[in-house]
Amino acid sequence: MNIIATAESEEQAEALLDAGVDTLYVGGHPFGLRLPRALALDQIGTIVQMAHARGKKVIVACNALMHNEQIEKLEMYLSQLAEMGADAITAGDPGAIFVLEKLTLPLPYIYDAETLVTSAEQIEFWLQRGATGAVAARELTLTELEKIQSKLDRPVEVLAYGPTCIHQSGRPLLTNYYHYADLDEQSDNDRGLYLRDPKNPDSRYPIFEDEDGTHIFSTEDLSLMGELQRLFDHGLHTWKLDGVLLHDERFVDIAALFVEAKKALESGTFESAGFSNRLRALQPQSRPLGTGFYLKNPDDVK
């Protein structure tokens, strides 16, 4: 069992470790995508030491789509990460994987290309090229995930809690709209901007812009709290908790709840209704919880 949680600062990293998460997920620009906060190398170094002191691990996000300029800087970054003892990176750009292969560093990678990771056969391709695991697309159903994990001997990471990115554009879509509409606005990540499809008045898609372009997220925060028994029974034991849109203690409290749920599962005392209720109480009002694609029938999405 491995609970991976994003960490936005040294303080939050410590609190998450105290809460009992197994692995921290951190990163910075220009290599990590959509993080709650971009961290500098020395901050990452501190977090690695902190985690290792408690027998925990740190994965560093290198999952951006990289342009020439970025890929040229990556070699140095990876060497520094290896030197500071980072346990693994995530990578989705084949160029980044190519660089890593050539460096022969003691730094494993987990394949993470978001929406493009949708079958065991794809993941197998990257395992053959040295990946130690993969992050599954959020658009998969649990039926598909179970099938995928059953075919592989290495972990497939599943998003157990957090928002799903559903669109990445290289264009500054917000800035472009502000200019078009003559608005004097800022596209700050923390501003809390949303899109609504007028045909679906309940929709509320978070949107922000950063160095990597524009990112749009699902209306719901995914929660697999109600399905953890099923994940557990099918060998899907690697869960990501993503706090990209949720900061501070609230995210730590939610992580602590998942850690408690994990322990309950391991001791055979897990009872999903109670945990789901407690999660709902912690969840911000503005973000409904849902199960995304996980409980859909694979044939319903074509």
Next chain:
Amino acid sequence: MRKIMNKPEVLAPAGNLEKLKMAIRYGADAVYIGGQAYGLRSRAGNFSYDEMREGVAFAHSRGAKVYVAANMVTHEGDAEGAGDFFKTLKDIGVDAVIISDPAMITICFSAAPGLPIHLSTQASATNYKTLEFWKSVGLERVVLAREVGIEEIREMRRHTDIEIEAFVHGAMCIAYSGRCTLSNHMVNRDANRGGCAQSCRWKYDLFEMGGTAAKTLIPEGAEPFSMSAVDLSMLRHLPDMIEAGVNSLKIEGRMKSIHYVSTVSNVYRTAVDAYCDDPDHFTFDPAWEDEIWKVAQRDLSTGFYYHVPTEKEQLFGKPRKIPKYTFAAQVMSYNPETKIATLQQRNNFGVGEEVEFYGPGFAYFKQTVRDLWNEDGEPIDRAPNPMMTVTMTVDQPVEPYFLMRKK
């Protein structure tokens, strides 16, 4: 005199057999098509194996190539049968397949060894190490992501010799291709399996939450937020593309008409030849651009090649008005003695209307329809029925497969 020795290919879309033949007649060096599975255009006219055979035979007899797009991102079970598919394509003599999914690449290598593989733009290749990666896997060509700049392509060319294909013309996905699941989440249609509902083009409210109340940022009377891009056209900048080392110049649009495919292929063929034959004395002919505008459906821009697109390269609200031409007829035959052409009608036209004829090699003239006869040789005023055969006097010689359009 300097000459470009490694002339890049002009690669045109072909939604069906008729478009494939037209694209090649109008100068395309290669076309890309879809089979009946594994592509991303589930609603495009896709090719049966028999149609592929005919298309490949036609292309090869004229020294052109045929690529088949199989760029779906497969879920469990989707790749079933793909081995037979690739094997059949190889037997048919298809020149390459366009794939983005590593599972499909693996299947293709094992089922159809020797069938060249091109990495689809869906895989978002944006740097030269990525190109080197795919070269090490055994791919022959990479179709670049649309987000790269011309300087980045030059840099890629300095670092790798794998073939580079880049888009030069047509509609553009607003997302880094493949990094969009708006359609999946909004209407259960998987964009990466051919079901894209173009949710990016819908109209959205843009708002922020103040406490529990939503406060819109859309000004009174302004167009809502949407994500549609103006189309790409690198026609004016082909010398940059060619000098940067692009091997294949790709025109987008398997859903587009025969009118579009013939016109755009014709223009790009002419411009590429003009530059490569004598790059140092090349001048841009404004007539090429006029041609492009006759089939343009949106404004045109240079995408990401020179700068990150601004609001000017996006469409808010209705597309800006642009001159539109309709495909009116196709020339079937011509009698030089009587100067009478036999035409197959494609859209209603009649006596008194001004029309244009155009043909391969940038042949082109305008005239007024002065006379018209039906199949029985009886004079008529209009040609109202689709596919009906009519004859008319033409001002200049034409040849079979010349097309006629009108405003």
